[in-house]
Amino acid sequence: MADYLYSEDHEWILRENNRVKVGISEFAQVELGDIAFVELPEVGKLVKRGEAVCSIDSLKSTSEIYAPVSGTVVRINEALTDEKSSSIINQDPLGRGWLFILEMSNPEEIDGLLTREAYERYLESG
Numbered sequence: 001m002a003d004y005l006y007s008e009d010h011e012w013i014l015r016e017n018n019r020v021k022v023g024i025s026e027f028a029q030v031e032l033g034d035i036a037f038v039e040l041p042e043v044g045k046l047v048k049r050g051e052a053v054c055s056i057d058s059l060k061s062t063s064e065i066y067a068p069v070s071g072t073v074v075r076i077n078e079a080l081t082d083e084k085s086s087s088i089i090n091q092d093p094l095g096r097g098w099l100f101i102l103e104m105s106n107p108e109e110i111d112g113l114l115t116r117e118a119y120e121r122y123l124e125s126g
Helices: 026-032 107-112 116-124
Strands: 011-016 019-024 035-039 052-058 062-066 071-076 100-104
Touching: 019 026, 100 107
Parallel strands: none
Antiparallel strands: 011 019, 019 100, 035 052, 052 062, 071 100
16 A cells, blocks of 8 residues: 555645655545535646645535645646546545645655554544
8 A cells, every 4th residue: 555644734645756646635525525626736836835735626615725745836637627527536535536746845844744544543633
């Protein structure tokens, strides 16, 4: 199984060298409910850890998605660019429902993220 790391804002990352794939956790997609639209960031956008990068609109609400680490957006999930396909996030939030890929500017920031076990404890603590 892949080594996902999580933020307390319910984003996950998968690291490959100096890049990370970013998405939302299973918990986050359940909380959001049926996803209607994803506003993805522009490729080339510079982001700082904790900064809003994009947003997800569901039938319940709109949620900001925050950068789990600082870096530059180098790729977006083109499969999510039309409204009909945004439900991929509900179907497979930890796989095909990824949002964007960042080229990290400060890889040490990964140390502040949670392992799957720590994230599950965080959720249980309310």
